[in-house]
Amino acid sequence: MTKYDKYDIVVGLEVHAQLKTNTKIFAPDATVFGAEPNSQTSYITLGHPGTLPRTNHKAVTYAVKMGLATNCHIQKVNRFDRKNYFYPDLPKGYQITQFNLPICVNGKVHITTEQGTKAIGITQIHLEEDAGKSIHDIDPSFSCIDLNRAGVPLIEIVSEPDLRSSDEAYAYLIKIKKLLTFLDICDGNMEEGSMRCDANVSVRLKGTTQYGERTEVKNMNSLRNVKKAIEFEAKRQIDLLENGQQINRETRSFDASNDTTFALRSKELAHDYRYFPEPDLPPVVLSDEDIATIKADMPPLAHQLFELFTQKMGLSNYDAGVLTDTKEIAYYYQNACQYTTQYKALSNWITGPIKAHIKQHNTTMTHFELSPKKLSELVALVAQGKISFAKAAQLLLPELIKKPTANVEQLAQQMNLIMDNNQQDIDTFIQQAIDKYPDKVAEYKRSNKKRQKGLLGLFMGELMKISKGKANPKTATAILIKKLNDY
Numbered sequence: 001m002t003k004y005d006k007y008d009i010v011v012g013l014e015v016h017a018q019l020k021t022n023t024k025i026f027a028p029d030a031t032v033f034g035a036e037p038n039s040q041t042s043y044i045t046l047g048h049p050g051t052l053p054r055t056n057h058k059a060v061t062y063a064v065k066m067g068l069a070t071n072c073h074i075q076k077v078n079r080f081d082r083k084n085y086f087y088p089d090l091p092k093g094y095q096i097t098q099f100n101l102p103i104c105v106n107g108k109v110h111i112t113t114e115q116g117t118k119a120i121g122i123t124q125i126h127l128e129e130d131a132g133k134s135i136h137d138i139d140p141s142f143s144c145i146d147l148n149r150a151g152v153p154l155i156e157i158v159s160e161p162d163l164r165s166s167d168e169a170y171a172y173l174i175k176i177k178k179l180l181t182f183l184d185i186c187d188g189n190m191e192e193g194s195m196r197c198d199a200n201v202s203v204r205l206k207g208t209t210q211y212g213e214r215t216e217v218k219n220m221n222s223l224r225n226v227k228k229a230i231e232f233e234a235k236r237q238i239d240l241l242e243n244g245q246q247i248n249r250e251t252r253s254f255d256a257s258n259d260t261t262f263a264l265r266s267k268e269l270a271h272d273y274r275y276f277p278e279p280d281l282p283p284v285v286l287s288d289e290d291i292a293t294i295k296a297d298m299p300p301l302a303h304q305l306f307e308l309f310t311q312k313m314g315l316s317n318y319d320a321g322v323l324t325d326t327k328e329i330a331y332y333y334q335n336a337c338q339y340t341t342q343y344k345a346l347s348n349w350i351t352g353p354i355k356a357h358i359k360q361h362n363t364t365m366t367h368f369e370l371s372p373k374k375l376s377e378l379v380a381l382v383a384q385g386k387i388s389f390a391k392a393a394q395l396l397l398p399e400l401i402k403k404p405t406a407n408v409e410q411l412a413q414q415m416n417l418i419m420d421n422n423q424q425d426i427d428t429f430i431q432q433a434i435d436k437y438p439d440k441v442a443e444y445k446r447s448n449k450k451r452q453k454g455l456l457g458l459f460m461g462e463l464m465k466i467s468k469g470k471a472n473p474k475t476a477t478a479i480l481i482k483k484l485n486d487y
Helices: 057-069 166-183 223-242 288-296 302-311 317-323 327-336 343-360 372-383 389-402 408-414 423-436 438-446 449-466 473-486
Strands: 007-018 081-084 094-097 104-113 116-129 133-135 144-146 153-159 195-205 215-218 250-255 260-266
Touching (some): 007 166, 057 166, 223 250, 343 372
Parallel strands (some): 215 250
16 A cells, blocks of 8 residues: 555546637627637727627527536526736736626536446536637747637536546546537537636545645646646645645646646635626526526437437447447437437447548548438448448448449449349359368368368358359358258
């Protein structure tokens, strides 16, 4: 037992998700990522005198959707507050956020790790505006400010300190990302900053209930880096405690070049921000009808589709997990199931040849050329024994992708891929194969099962050669075994 095994890790995560609205949360400025610096700002975003903000109703709708997806209580009356602090990329000198009356509270999500399934509490989800961006690597003498991001709508999803390992934190972030992307309210791209995460990390001796002093780790641009940051920070804190030192409550940053954290500043408290109600915005008031309408408009979520795929379609947990990895694949599979009952075969096609094609061509399921209906026709062709899976995947699929409106069976016929299921033809092919190896027939009759399997391979190889690969292997094998046993 090491010194690290004496401690529990306690983690709470704050996830900031940029909402996919066309305009900012309080202004009509565009929100296009990658636009020319400072080209998407207005007097309202910059907080010029005489300007007034106006709440983006789409952002409110998106926040409610995430609240419903995380089993939160939706507060029908919620309001905005001013969070006062100075930062170069915060043009107004304050941030409009929700502090006292956030839009969503008291929720939970379930995560699954090797240790099982666990409920993670959601303290709150609140709306706020994003700050601009300070860029330090363009000019060696100056920091550059891009205010395009200032005012972009965010929801901040604050978890309870219920996570006990970096693996649980990773699983939680995967769950949150799936909810955001399946709801289509955020693209979840951490590299572009549309989903960002701060981790509050502390440690305590096993068996104790009192929380230790925590630090907040920022500047993590991938799920893997969040995991690494938590692991490093927990070990750093344990080392301090074991050496008789104290942990300072502070904000730290993660250095991805060496997987360490370093101090930025002492941790601010709520009173440091001098919160007070935003005087320029009325409260957001939602009715039961508003919430019901928003709920009715929500698409099926990953965990709901997982349950559907395992229970109705009979897929394994693994197959259903792969299919619900992204909403594009999940919805494609769900749509294709309208045209076929070959659910397992359909899953094999999507997770096998189609996923390989997408990876090879560096594209996504959204841009996959074949419609769900066409794929179901291809699956049916294989299920009916008219073409082998190997030839369908290696030869027919690539050609069908080039001609996505073609009739699947006609295209297979044109390519001379349709298998011969005619029993009379197959009998002829089998007899020719047997006649070529009469001594092997006698050997087959007196051999054990292992040797018989090898001899079957010999006869089938010759049969496929004679039929030029067109004999249905399944049909031919059954007839061949019967004929050999009858000799």
